[in-house]
Amino acid sequence: ISEHLPKLARCADKHAILRGVKHTLAAHRLNAEYLMTGNRPLPSLKYSTYGAVISKELGGPRDIPCSVAIPKGTAAPTGFLGLEYGPLETGATPKAGQPMNIRGLSLSNGLTLADIDRRDSLVKRYDTAFGSFAREDKVLSGMDEFSQKAYEMMRSGRTREAFDLTREPAAISGLFGDGNFSQSCLLATRLIEAGVRLVSIQFGGWDTHRDNFNRLKDNNLPNLDDGLAGLFRALDSKGLLNSTAVFVTGEFGRTPKINQRGGRDHYPRAMFCLLAGGGMQGGQVVGASDAKGEGPRDRVISPDDVAATFYHALGVDHTKEYHTPTGRPVMIVRHGKLIPELV
DSSP, rough: OOTHHHHHHHEEEEEEEEEEEEEEEEEHHHHHHHHHHSSSTTTTTTOOOOOHHHHHOOOOOOOOOSEEEEEEOEEEEEEEGGGGOOOEESSSSOTTTTTTOTTTTTTOTTOOOHHHHHHHHHHHHHHHTTTTTHHSHHHHHHHHHHHHHHHHHHHHHHHHHHTTTSOOOOOHTTTSSSSSHHHEEEHHHHHHTTTTSEEOOOOOOOOOOSSSHHIIIIIHHHHHHHHHHHHHHHHHHOOOGGOOOEEEEEOOOOOSSTTTOOOOOOEETTEEEEETTOOOOOOOESBOOOTTTBBBOOOOOOOHHHHHHHHTTTTTTTOEEEEEETTOOOSSSSSSSOTTTTO
16 A cells, blocks of 8 residues: 555555465456456366356356446456356446446337237247247347346346436445446445446556556556445445445456566566455465565465355355366365455
């Protein structure tokens, strides 16, 4: 916590910082897969991300999406589990004081619920015509399940209201700044309150190979501070923090040495993650980097361990075994161990 994160410092009792997190991959895509699944990527298998697993394990009301990605999901969000467990992607970030128009959920251009009902009836007649062929094809059956959920969400006033930031009381919306990330965090609190099981938010721009210090000081850190501190305070005010696990991560850390362009480069050997809520103990730092920031001082925390702990806070057994369409057994998180200070 530096002088550029004053709001996060003031709510440090609500979150735990994991230092000395380490792995050995330094490419954006592979690392994103690793940190969003808790499993080191394999050429022969696409693991499923948190949203897909949580949608499968915890489920939820049919008229509310199980998983929402703001503005979009990762490259392979469902892995081997199938399309029906994919996130609803907003396609954009919310704007302060405005309801979001989500493609596929909003009624626009004169479209009415009666029109939607007629189209759904037509789709069902085609489903009957195709019969067992569509049911036996995993891609087609996944698309059918996804489209049926979309139909039920479109008919749901509850879902449309969840995306309407104008309905949020000023006492809560005032905890957030007007930036894209901050408003995304505000939207996340509304979605969780409405029954969405997992909300993921992408906040890019941290690849600071040039001008690292000015970019962080003037843009990234103030925006992170506004949004994340607002998220913790809003969830706490709504009585949701103890039942909502929060996980903040990048793909890797940055080099302890400054390059010739005033930037810092990819560095997986020393990074941090942040965990909060979900019954996990805040107000602490777990682990440490060495004196030069080149690696963990004495204890290594792996992305697998972080994933196992996150799943535990959500009530999901990370050792549960799935089977791929080819019958291959796959554990949710194969190598992770719970971080004892948090559980």
